[in-house]
Amino acid sequence: MIDFELTEEQRALIDVARRFARERIIPTVAECDRESRFPRDVFEEAWDIGLVNPTLPSEYGGQGLSDVDSSLITEELAYACTGIQTSLTANTLALTPIKLGGTEEQKKKYLGWLASEKIFASYATTEPAAGSDVAGLQTRAVKDGDGYVLNGTKCWITNASMASFYTIFATENPDLRHKGIGAFIVHRDAPGLKIGKHEDKMGQRASDTCQVMLEEVRVPPAQVLATPGHGFKLAMETFNQTRPDIGAIAVGLMRRCLDESVAYAKERKTFGVPIAQHQMVQAMIAEMAICIEATSLLVRKAAWNLDKGIRNPIVSSYAKAFGADSAMQSALDAVQIFGGNGYVKDYPVEKLMRDAKVLQIYEGTNQIQRLILSRLLAAKLQSGGRKGATR
Numbered sequence: 001m002i003d004f005e006l007t008e009e010q011r012a013l014i015d016v017a018r019r020f021a022r023e024r025i026i027p028t029v030a031e032c033d034r035e036s037r038f039p040r041d042v043f044e045e046a047w048d049i050g051l052v053n054p055t056l057p058s059e060y061g062g063q064g065l066s067d068v069d070s071s072l073i074t075e076e077l078a079y080a081c082t083g084i085q086t087s088l089t090a091n092t093l094a095l096t097p098i099k100l101g102g103t104e105e106q107k108k109k110y111l112g113w114l115a116s117e118k119i120f121a122s123y124a125t126t127e128p129a130a131g132s133d134v135a136g137l138q139t140r141a142v143k144d145g146d147g148y149v150l151n152g153t154k155c156w157i158t159n160a161s162m163a164s165f166y167t168i169f170a171t172e173n174p175d176l177r178h179k180g181i182g183a184f185i186v187h188r189d190a191p192g193l194k195i196g197k198h199e200d201k202m203g204q205r206a207s208d209t210c211q212v213m214l215e216e217v218r219v220p221p222a223q224v225l226a227t228p229g230h231g232f233k234l235a236m237e238t239f240n241q242t243r244p245d246i247g248a249i250a251v252g253l254m255r256r257c258l259d260e261s262v263a264y265a266k267e268r269k270t271f272g273v274p275i276a277q278h279q280m281v282q283a284m285i286a287e288m289a290i291c292i293e294a295t296s297l298l299v300r301k302a303a304w305n306l307d308k309g310i311r312n313p314i315v316s317s318y319a320k321a322f323g324a325d326s327a328m329q330s331a332l333d334a335v336q337i338f339g340g341n342g343y344v345k346d347y348p349v350e351k352l353m354r355d356a357k358v359l360q361i362y363e364g365t366n367q368i369q370r371l372i373l374s375r376l377l378a379a380k381l382q383s384g385g386r387k388g389a390t391r
């Protein structure tokens with residue numbers, strides 16, 4: 001049975017998130033973008049009304065919402081500002097490896113902490129010399145009694161300056177590549193952990209992005225999430241579960257592009273008629289609408305897979321890659337529809353264009369998505385014949 005209908009609860013959830021996005025996020029956006037500042041009060045209010053950590057399991061004090069529910073929240077927040085939304089939803093990236101690989105004690109402690117206090121957590125694989133090539137990371141994890149000592153630098157870490165703890169991936173020996181990688185929970189106040197520079201970004205400027213430096217940071221055994229050799233798989237499975245959300249961000253951003261473009265195209269006149277009557281403008285608007293619908297369906301399917309426990313990284317990557325490329329094109333077209341007005345900060349679409357770009361970069365660039373897809377599809381075609389191979 002196929003059912004695209006949302007439940008009453010899901011429609012209510014959308015209403016709450018939409019109202020919050022319009023009333024609390026949109027009014028702060030221009031200033032936060034200009035000042036490259038995340039509005040902490042917005043996070044605290046979003047937390048109070050259940051828009052933060054939605055999938056945190058109920059047995060650890062969370063709401064235990066589904067991945068489909070979570071994608072609906074993300075979409076509404078992203079409509080208002082993908083920078084603020086990225087920081088509001090990034091805890092999910094940090095908590096997913098704990099949910100997937102943590103011991104019962106770790107889940108109780110760290111998922112419980114996120115459920116009971118208004119805190120941030122960050123996820124850190126990327127390093128100055130290892131982004132796409134996760135297996136090439138250099139941060140060292142040296143065994144020290146039952147625990148480990150970490151040394152290295154992580155970069156591009158979302159919410160790093162605000163986080164209370166980090167899930168950090170490090171290797172016992174870089175020559176072992178993926179076979180040497182482990183995962184560790186590190187507290188913000190751990191001696192030797194320092195926050196580096198705040199990145200002055202092109203877009204999503206309201207999202208906090210910093211380096212994290214680790215100098216002789218001791219990790220006690222209770223905070224070892226995956227011993228060396230088991231961390232790479234955990235990092236990849238985390239991405240499989242979080243990539244559909246990038247598609248949801250894309251949907252929110254594209255819906256904003258469409259709304260702004262239609263409103264402007266009905267107002268702005270050239271050659272004696274509103275530009276909405278020119279076929280080439282109409283084509284750009286129609287294309288945005290097609291991409292919104294197609295990405296929504298991919299996100300819905302990818303999130304539904306996760307909710308049903310169906311492992312399908314192919315569809316997760318489709319949702320991320322198609323959504324991000326579509327969002328970039330929609331934002332470019334929105335600027336085009338606004339003409340010169342699209343090129344200045346007085347109108348909202350230039351920010352949409354700056355914000356859209358990073359969707360093609362973070363959580364695995366869109367080139368890496370195609371690399372993953374080509375490998376997965378080749379393996380699937382080889383082993384299982386053609387039926388259903390691309391889905």
Ligand SMILES: Cc1cc2nc3c(=O)[nH]c(=O)nc-3n(C[C@H](O)[C@H](O)[C@H](O)COP(=O)(O)OP(=O)(O)OC[C@H]3O[C@@H](n4cnc5c(N)ncnc54)[C@H](O)[C@@H]3O)c2cc1C
Pocket residue numbers: 122123124125126128129130131132133155156157158159201204209358361362363364365366367368371
């Ligand atoms: C705003 C922002 C927030 C982020 N948040 C986080 C976070 O919270 N935690 C975290 O760990 N990381 C985070 N990242 C890092 C992000 O995941 C990486 O930037 C991304 O994976 C790309 O890595 P890189 O920047 O090192 O680019 P590189 O790996 O150096 O790639 C450069 C270019 O080469 C291409 N390329 C590389 N290898 C191949 C290949 N084999 N085939 C084809 N093309 C290839 C890439 O697609 C890209 O176009 C964030 C990044 C940004 C910009």
